[in-house]
Amino acid sequence: MSVPLSEHAQQPHRSESDDLSTLASISRLYPYLRPALPRIVLGMFAALLASVVSLTIPMVLQHLVDGTLLHRGGSREAVVFAALAILGLGMAEAILISLRRWFVLQPGTRVEATLRNSLYAKLQNLPVSFHDKWPSGQLLSRAVGDLNLIRRWLSFGLVLFIVNVVTIVVGFGVLFYYHWLLAIVMIVLSIPLWIAGYFFERKYHVVARRSQDQAGDLATAVEESVHGIRVLKAFGRGRYALKGFRAQAEELRGTELEKARAVAGLWLWLLMVPDVAFAVCLALGVWLVAGHQLTVGQLLAFFATATVLRFPIESIGFLLSMTFDTRTAVDRFFEVLSTPNDIDDPEAPEHIDAPRGELMFDDVHFRYEDAPERFPDLVDGITLTLQPGETMALVGLTGSGKSTLTSLVPRLYDVTGGAIKVDGVDIRDLTLDELRTRVAMAFEDATLFSASVRDNVLLGRPDLVGDDPETRAAADAQLAEALEVAQAAFAYDLPEGVDTKVGEEGMSLSGGQRQRLALARAVAAKPSVLVLDDPLSALDVDTEARVTERLKRVLAGTTALVVAHRPSTVMLADRVALLENGRVTDVGGHSELLARNEHYRFVISSLEDEEGGFGYEIEEEVGA
């Protein structure tokens, strides 16, 4: 028996990104980068000039040494001149570095913001089935950590990487200018660096990817432990949850250590190889000077140049690893972005000119894409028509497909067979915006957003947003009406009335209060089709009765599909559809069905009808 906070939260696996080279993978960012490119190129240019300047300084030294210092009593003017030259070059270097930073500042952060906004937009756009599969921790680590990394790489890593490579190449050219033999020694001894880099790439990429995923899983575990804190507390399972969390954290630690070992291996080479080269060049150089094939000034400039080159050479390792991390981040970004969205606006949308509110299910089938074949469709051929203004209750056992059927209407999921039509138009031929304006929904599991009660209730009414007195008055009236229907007048008694912030960042409300606000929200939307998924389950009897009464008036003019578990909710409906295993087995009035359908009696009639009253022993199950 393992622990409930799963140690291996499954993540969907990507495929195509694996086959891309690092370069090809990152280059997918190009469309986002394009507007920023000129400034990035300018930044690189500034950085290159800065490198050239830093490579020039040793040359000044060489001239000073060879021209003046080696000859006793050399001119002081030459020393002053050289010092001034180095001062000037030094200033130029600082200014160029500052320019480089200034150039890349805006593009880097802008690109990050654009990526973040498009990731968010895409995630909102992706169907609910996608969100069922992806823990929000995984999504969060993409939206925050990964994109930060991409920004740092763009404005720092990429620029320095290219500039340093060019600096290394130019620098070796300069070394050749001082003496070919010394330069060759430096180059030959640098070769192991590139080999180490290659092996490093292979190892590091795998480990970095794993560590990012594990960090994402750990974030999911944290999230669950917080969202589920009441359960963990009720059972006193805090320590037990910790065990699962610990195991995951340990796994991440192992990966991080593996990463550190890989980096350590790279450091070893990056530091050792140049030092070996320096040692050989020292012996060789002094020998060449003694043989008059090289001047002291040249040898000095050679070492000064080689020293300038050390940082670019050493940084390659760090920049490489940053590049691989970035590649991983880019892969993860596109993994989401390239997920096809199968619930989207049609290419040639139709439009309902005169909405009447007819809702028709035409041989509707639905199954989750990952459902095993041996299972029948969850919604297995439902044909049902709701006349305009009619209220239909859906009644059936848990798992008979009621909730699934309701979530098909606003296209939270798409039917896998048949069609759903509103006023004769297939809902897949409407834009999502129009469909979801026509159809409003209240969920049993009521979600409120971090906003005022007012904004939450009027969520479906963008037309009532505005500060002019007329709109404001209309909004207030609509709000009052909806709160009255849902019996949610408590909202006026909150600390700041209907402007009190609720949701994650605001006041916490009870389940019943949230449910009533969610119901008010659906009512306020004034849709032509109202879909209510067991909207009164958390209400007490009194409130339920009052809400039912008022809701009945609202529903008189609205087509409504209501999932009902209780006779009281069924009373809202004109007709009742009985669902069994994804099929509609009977349709009719409540008393009609009660009289003729045994299964209906089993599903809906309350205990007391069978037992005749309160306080008696509950007897054998009826009907099953």
Next chain:
Amino acid sequence: MSTATVTGVAGEERSDLNKDESRAIRRRSMRLLGSLVAPMKRRLIITMAVVVVSTALQVAGPALIGIGIDQGLAALRSHQWAPLGWTAVAYLVTGVAGALSISWYTVSSAQISQAILIELRTRVFLHTQRLSLEFHESYTSGRIISRQTSDLDSIRELLDSGINQLVQGVLYSGFIAIAIFAVDWVSGVVLLCSLVPLYFLIRWFQKRSQTLFRVQRVASAKLIVHFVETMTGIRAVKAFRKEKRNEKEFGDLVEDYRKVNADTIQLFGIFDPGLVMIGNITVAIALLIGGFRVADGALAIGSLLAVLLYARRFFDPMEQMAMFYNSYQSAAAALEKVSGVLEEQPSVPEPATPTRLEGAHGHVRFDEVSFHYKPGRDILPLFDLDVPAGQTIALVGSTGAGKSTLAKLVSRFYDPSAGAITLDDVDLRELSSEDLRRAVVMVTQEAYLFSGSVAENIALGKPEASIDEIRAAAMAVGAHDFIEALPDGYNTDVNKRGGRVSAGQRQLISFARAFLADPAVLILDEATSSLDIPSERLVQQALQTLLADRTAVIIAHRLSTVAIADRVLVMEHGRIVEDGAPAELISGTGRFAQLHAAWRDSLV
């Protein structure tokens, strides 16, 4: 005491802390750091020793080059190879040894930082779990999550690369200063002079960045909260076309975050070139003075070269130190917040010396209990209540009457403001949480499922349960059939927030959980609200046997559940207004009789 205003998580989002408050916060985060590092002292000392040696080895290079040119060249001109040879070998040895030691301490410091990290993760996780519900109701889940994710990430970043940067920075520059003095003290003085502008530059940077990093943290936390809220509420987002408005809201948060990031980077854009500037001016002055002295024959040319090579290197790590300062700042801000959470005391603390209670009978007594969140505004005014072991009581009343509060007191999610609640004559506050939770279990309306299989979720009630016990529990509450019908039966992954399992099924699973836990006192707060009637019938039947020999407190909006109660308490405005057996109350004319009549009418 003025610093009380920043105790715990208070003051977390303020950026106008006064001196005392800042100091108090800094002190508590340093205390936390100290306690994390303490167990690793030995390892840390060894690693630091290696770092010192390795840095010294790295710094030796330019001096050896200077020696090679000055002495090796002169010797070679008189055909003596030995001095040059030895110098080159010395250079080789220092280089290789330096590289080896760096690579060793990279791994070693990673081990230290990972050990610290896992300890900190564990502490925060455990403390979060230990903090009472009162805390969690005011401190949102988004914030507590970002404490444990993004804040710990900042700390990780500091530990991972930051320490190496600091060590390289301080030691490297320090050794170089020593080396320059050793080679030529005049140049050493020049270098020391450069420290003055350097000091002012770093100070300026420090001041500016401190505020900036704080603002950055707040901006990122807001971003995260909004993001998580959208993703967890995606159904409602879609159903009510909130996407466009969300994009705008989120876009604004992204822009805030972007701006503060840009400001931060700009700060570095001034600091960084400033360092280069100071470095280059120092080199120029060293060259000027050194050049004169070489021209005068007062300084060997190799020594001048060594000084120039050193002077340039002296400023290299300054940039890294600035980077260290960067990660230090975010980590410090993160640590301040994390230490704030850790400083929060659970308002329902564990007793220091718990009274043991094994095999509880379930006799619950409220002894002159009252409860309020704010003094003067009693949620539950003073009352007494005695629930004999084995009795099932039902709490009835409208929303806000105080039923859930009473239930939360029994399960010790809260402690009473006055009086005491006892279980088998032991004050709940004297029980260890282990004993308490074994004896008292509460099932709420919100049936949260964790990712993992259905079986794992049920087993939460009794982690050591066998699969047979789990199945038996599921069967007892009537959850077995639907579970068997899931794609992988008991091994079906319930996925994100129970996406594929209906609300009613989730409640059945959480019922099975409670059944498996087998407590002496069971509290059901709206635990059957989402069940369909047949399931509820099954649950009711199961409850008959389940509750037979244990104490139970049932809260249900629907009176059908009350049928199984031995005793009904009707609550109004926090007071118990009626108390009696169900049949007795129905036959009367009180509140319950009215409720019951209304409810009868609502049926068929």
